[in-house]
Every structure is written in structure tokens, then in C-alpha cells.
Amino acid sequence: MPAIWEDWVSQATRKLSAESKATVRAEIQAHFEMSREAAMTRGLDEAAAEREALAALGDPREANRQYRLTLLTSSEARVLRKTSHEAKCVMSNAFLKWTLRLAPVAIGTAALAVLRKGDTGLGQDLALGAAAMAVLLLGPMLPVYTRSRSLVYRSVKWIALAVLCLAAFGGTNRQGGLLAFVVLWPVLHAEWIRTSIRRKLPQARWPKQLYL
16 A cells, blocks of 8 residues: 555554554555545546545544544553453452452441441441442442443442542532542543443443443
8 A cells, every 4th residue: 555545544543442443444445445446447547546545535633533433542442451351350259259248248347336336427437438338349240231230330339439538528618529529530530431432332342340
């Protein structure tokens, strides 16, 4: 293929994942060769036909913007690989699974003990923490394998996270709310990327963690 075509493809596939780049390259090459052959049948020489075929592809930067809306980017592919690895680690490790199950129970038991001693404030905080941990840690072991269940679980998860952070940092005042947002921001950013992956990737290719 001519160098001008390679340059166009390089710009059009910028920041896409390796799989997405391969898909785009094959698609563009088919369009380019079809346009070039059509131009040559009209009597243009090879160089002129290639220029016309390339012009027909349009602006590579605009094409890149459109591709990034529908295909996985390199950063999304990294998150997906990490998500898949997390799911495999959790589900294949019996000790880790039991640890995740028992942690909320242990904290909930501690909360009851503290409440019986009369320390209502600490007891309520521990109980809240136990409830939030149960939602977050037990997720990988719940039968969440459909879009509707995924939506319900993620709604509950975000409510639990928000309540936990607001309670921990005193969300009734501006400073507490700001601290809660700062703590939640990395999680919010990760969820934004996962939402984009869910939109682009067929559900059959979702790892368990992508439902959560």
C-alpha cells in the first residue's frame, strides 16, 4: 500500500486498541482498493487513482473521532484486561472468596458488640461499613449476568458507596461533601470507562466484573 494510505490509517486509528486497529485497517483497505480500481477503470493512472481513493476516505481525524465512539480504545482495552483478570482471580481463589464473604460478617458482628456496649455512634458506623462491604465484596459471587440485574446491582453499589463516604466524611457540610467526592472520583472515572466498554462490547464478551 502507498505511504499516503499508511499515514491516513495511522491518523484514523490513533489511540484505538490493537483489535480495533486491525478491524479499521481491513475495512479502510477494502474501501480504498475498491475506489482505486473504480478510478483506474475510468482511465486514471495509478497515482491519480490512489489520490482520488484517499480523498474519498475523508478526514482521518474525523474518522478517528467516529471510530473512538464505537470501537474500544487502547485505554479501554487495558481496563478490560484488568477487569477480566480481577474476575478470574476472585472466582478461582477459594480462600479469597471466603475472605470476601466473612469480612462483612466480622464487621457486622463487631458493630453489634459495640452497640450492646452503648457506643451508638461507632456501632452505627461499623454497621454501615459492614453493609457497604457486603454490597461491594459479595458482588462477584452474586448471580448478576443480565443487563437488568447489572443495573440494579450497580445502583445499589453506588448508593452504598455514596452513603458510606458521606457518613465517613460528614456529608452534611461542604468540606465533607468535597472530601467524599475526592475519594469517589477514581471510582467514578473507572465506572465511566466501564460504561463506555459496556456500550461498545457485545454482552457475550463481558467478563463478570463488567456486570458489577
